[in-house]
Amino acid sequence: MARELGADMVLAGESVERYCRDWHGDVTTGAVAVLRPRTTEDVSAAVKACAALGLSIVPQGGNTGLVLGATPDQPTRQVVVSLERMTRIRRIDADDFSAVVEAGCILSEFKDAVAREGMFFPLALGAQGSCRIGGNVSTNAGGINVLRYGMTRELVLGLEVVLPDGSIFDGLSTLRKDNRGIDLKQLFIGAEGTLGIVTAVSVKLTPEPDQVATALLGLNSLDDAIALFRRARRDCCDLMSAFEFMPPLAFVLAREAIPDLAMPIAGDYRAYVLLEISGSGLVDIADLMERFLGAVMEEGLVADGVIASSQGQARNLWLFREGMNEGQAKRGPHLRTDLSVPLSRLADFVRDAEKAVADVLPDCVCVSYGHVGDGNVHLNVLPPGDLPRAEIDARIYKAKTAINEVLDTYQGSISAEHGIGRLKRADYITRLPAVRRELLTALKSAIDPTFVMNPGCQLNIERSS
Incomplete structure (x- = not known):
């Protein structure tokens, strides 16, 4: 393989270990090799080489997923194709409110580059300093801004994808309205690399919000939090960008991870809400937040609260939300649900x-x-x-x-934003209606007839030989 693709692209032996360990370090496996292409044409060549050798492919971005979707599970039969070298931002077009970025670009670095052009890419995750755009697309990542901007699916305008036979699907259009039949890009968003390898993405941008108001609120119950959301949705309209709820234990866990965090409000309430509204232009966001909270506190819906008076204070409030996850990890292995x-x-x-x-x-x-x-x-x-x-x-x-x-x-979903991967495959399959499974199997068989792409992820269908 190194002879065909070049030694620079191929890692083997002990060098593959970090690509074969999940984000939390709970699972460590192995792979025949790790391929690190620099271009879309390199990815195409890698896919063709793997097919010729009878090897399956596990596509990988930042390897920050939580469901083992990018973790190989057949070390003697699988190759990891890492997109970490494909980091180029091909274009940022402020007039078109769009950008084209390669799949290996780290999310936070892309967001920073967009911000330097006075624009905003709203996808925001705890792992944004490590996760990569291609993985965000392939898992249809969620995050804290879904409320206002939608899942990753709503932010994608077009895709470039290397298909299982090595051919390249070029669908990097930035058109907002294109009703020419079936929207093929949607097949690959959330597919977790089971239908092809996303190599580049065209995305929507928005004006950068230059006003952000953040508040931490104490409430008497989770029911009150739901009622508060209804009011905020009505009174703050589409300017509300985050509405997170946390239990009292969140603050204990956060301070176990970050000991110098100071409790921002007094009292011990049964539920807490982290509310953020944001905007740009002529809207007075600070005034909106103050008037909204004044009304709901007067009515008794909110028991106590604090509004951040600076970006630093807002960041401190968000540290409780982020530190809570670190605190849970410090307590050892535990069940994580989504x-x-x-x-x-x-x-x-x-x-x-x-x-x-x-x-x-x-x-x-x-x-x-x-x-x-x-x-x-x-x-x-x-x-x-x-x-x-x-x-x-x-x-x-x-x-x-x-x-x-x-x-x-409750007719709910076992995966709201993390995907299925290998970790949730059994629970997913047992809840999959027959007609839906038949459609998914037919789709997989049509696009990937040799089952070379991420076998064992989502569904458990593989090549027969």
Whole structure:
């Protein structure tokens, strides 16, 4: 393979290890080799070489996924194709409100480059300093700004994709309206590399919001948080860019990870909301936030709150949301979920699911938080940290089963924004209606008839020989 593609592109032996370990370090596998192309033509050549050798391909961006979608699971049969060298921003067009960027560009670096042109790319994730654009597209990433700007799918105008036979699909148009039949780019968004390798993306940009107001609010219940969201959605309209809910334990966990974090509001409330509204131009965002909070506090819907008076204070408020995740990791292996239910039923679901876990695992702690505006809740479960690993794993499985049983009664989704990968494949398949599975299998077979692209990810269909 090195002879065909060049030694510069091929890594083997111990050098592949960091590409074969998942983001949290829970799983380490292996691969025949890691290929690191620099151009779309390199990717095409790599795909053709793998096909000739009978090897399957696991596409990989920043390897920050949470469902093992980019982690090889057949070390003697799979090659990782890393897009980390394809980092070029091909074009930023402020007049067209669009940009074209290669798949290996790190999200935060792309956002910074766009900002220097006075524009804004709204996708915002905790891993944005490491994740890459191609992976964001391939997993249809969500994040904190979905409420206002939508999932990654809503931000993509066009794609360039290397198909399983090595041919290149060039669909990098920046047209907003193009109704010429089936929108083929949608097939690859959220497909997790099972239909091809995304090599470049054209995306929508927006004017950079030059006014941002951030507030942390204490409430008496999650039901009040849902009611507050309804009011904010009406009164702040489309200027609301984030509405996150957190339990009291979030602040304990955040300070375990970042000890010098100071509690921004007094009291111990049963629910907390991190609210952000933003805009540019002639709208007075600070005045809108003050008037809105004044009204809801006078009505008793919000018990207490603080508005950030500077970017530094706003960043400090967001550190509680981000530090909470670090604090959970410090407590050891635990169940991480990524669920969605109808927004109107979110509070009821959290109550029912937490009770289901408490009934079967009274020694475990639930941490429920997430994005109220899109019905996405991360209901995580922390087992006691002093147990043997086998007992921890057993509790994680038992908690997942209990939560998913409740989720099914709410007709919710086991994956709101993280994807399916290999980690959630079994739970996904058992809940997949027959007609939908037939369509997905037919699609996979038509585009990837030799099943070379990321076999075992999402579905468990592979080549017969």
